[in-house]
Amino acid sequence: MSADDVRAVIPGLPADAEHYTGTKTLKVCQYSWPSERKASREVMGRKIEYAVDNVVCLKWIRKVKSKDPLGRFRNSYKTMTPEEKAQAKEAFERAMAAKVESGEVSRDGKKIGTSTTGSMVDSLRFDAVDGVGTAAAWGGTKDSIGLKVLDVDWEFEVVANVSDDETKNREAAIALAKRILANAE
Numbered sequence: 181m182s183a184d185d186v187r188a189v190i191p192g193l194p195a196d197a198e199h200y201t202g203t204k205t206l207k208v209c210q211y212s213w214p215s216e217r218k219a220s221r222e223v224m225g226r227k228i229e230y231a232v233d234n235v236v237c238l239k240w241i242r243k244v245k246s247k248d249p250l251g252r253f254r255n256s257y258k259t260m261t262p263e264e265k266a267q268a269k270e271a272f273e274r275a276m277a278a279k280v281e282s283g284e285v286s287r288d289g290k291k292i293g294t295s296t297t298g299s300m301v302d303s304l305r306f307d308a309v310d311g312v313g314t315a316a317a318w319g320g321t322k323d324s325i326g327l328k329v330l331d332v333d334w335e336f337e338v339v340a341n342v343s344d345d346e347t348k349n350r351e352a353a354i355a356l357a358k359r360i361l362a363n364a365e
Contacts, residue, residue, distance in 0.1 A: 181209045181238040181338075181360055189355040190236060190342055202239075210237040217344055236352070237326075237339040238360065244333045250315055253330040257306045257317035265301050269294075272301075312357050318350050327353035331361055 187193045194213050202208035217232040246252040260268065273294055279285040306319035306328070313331040320326055325346065326339035338360070340352035 181236075181356065183211065185356060185359045185363070186211055186236050188359065189352050190234075190340065193236075207241040208237060208239040210235065210239070212236075215342070232341075234342045235339065236342065236356065237337075238356075239337050239339070240328075241336045242334070244330070244335050246333075249330060249333045249335075253315050253317075253328070253335065257319070257328045259305045259307070259319070260301070265304075268301050309354060312354055313361055316354075316357065318353070325349070327357055329357050329361075331364070336360070 183193060183197070183199070193211060197211045197213040200208065200210045200212075202210075212233045212235045215232055215234045217234075218229055219232045220227050220229045222228070244252060276285060276290040276294055280287055280290050300321050303322040304320070306317040309316040309318050309327065312327070313329045315330045317328045318325070319328075326337045327350070328337050329335065336357075338353040338357045340349045340356060342352060343349055
């Protein structure tokens with residue numbers, strides 16, 4: 181993904197945008213630059229406001245090692261039913277209990293891990309996106325939303341966080357993914 185690809189979809193990418201290309205093992209291409217947006221979080225009972233940078237990122241580029249890449253993709257990137265969520269939480273709870281029993285994890289560690297995982301599972305969602313690659317899905321967890329794309333047996337994710345409007349971010353990620361796939365042909 182080049183700066184020209186980003187500019188074609190997201191006008192306003194400055195020439196001095198920070199560019200990160202990852203490492204040999206962490207394959208990523210990211211552009212970030214300051215925005216006017218703000219966000220807030222509650223930390224220890226206090227509301228903290230902070231600046232939010234614009235970020236466009238191509239990441240998790242990998243060849244899928246599966247006899248059925250499409251089946252694996254559809255199973256991985258779907259919104260779980262309430263029953264599936266409960267099963268996932270129970271499985272994690274059992275795994276953590278075993279780690280406490282073996283001394284690998286403290287009881288406090290189990291409590292924190294179970295709480296964090298439960299929140300993550302509850303917020304996890306994906307919506308199928310037609311017309312991008314072999315299959316695509318928009319979603320993730322509350323704090324980490326992107327477009328997962330499968331192209332035959334290659335998978336990648338495009339994140340566009342350039343607006344407070346999730347629909348605009350989704351549209352930008354889809355347009356970038358289509359450019360990336362067209363350039364790969």
